[in-house]
Amino acid sequence: ANVLFAKGLNDRIKAAGSEILSVSLHPGVIKTNLWRYSNPLFQVFTNVIADKTxxxxxxxxxxxxxxxxxxxxxGEYCMDCDVATPNAAGQDKSGDKRHDLWVKTEELLVAAGRKLPEKLL
Known part of the structure; x- marks a missing residue:
């Protein structure tokens, strides 16, 4: 969803005439103590797959x-300090998925009592 949201945000930024860019990224699986209170088996699993400082x-x-x-x-997706190809869920050549995600985001914001800005930028 983050990949699609970044693409959708970038679509709107460009349409507003701004030069600001929106990209998404994956930092990788990082060795931290974030999981120290989780199930010990899960800790072993995360320690095995965590490959980055x-x-x-x-x-x-x-x-x-x-x-x-x-x-x-x-709208690009980046990984390991380079532009990468997202998995199938993050690909949206037609723009339909990112449009639907944006519409749903707006609906949820309104339902939460948030006023959307009249203009994005």
Whole structure:
């Protein structure tokens, strides 16, 4: 959903005439003590699959924040400090899935009593 939301947000940002870009990213599975209070079996599992230090996990966030904007068109998915292809759930050539997600997001915000801005930017 985050990949689709970033693409949908980027669609709206571009339509508003802004040069701001929206991208999504996956930092990887990071070795932290986040799971220290979880089931011990789950801790073993996460320790086996966690393959990045905190610094390595932060690298893609930093990359997306400081790279020249020309590196992106907007709406990309990034992983390991590079543009990557999201899994099938994050792909949406027609734009239908991101449109539906955006509509549902707006409905949920209204249901929660939030007023949507008249203009995105």
């Amino acid at each position: 905190v610094e390595q996990g932060a690298a893609t966030n930093m990359y997306c924040s400081i790279v020249e904007p020309s590196a992106f068109e907007g």
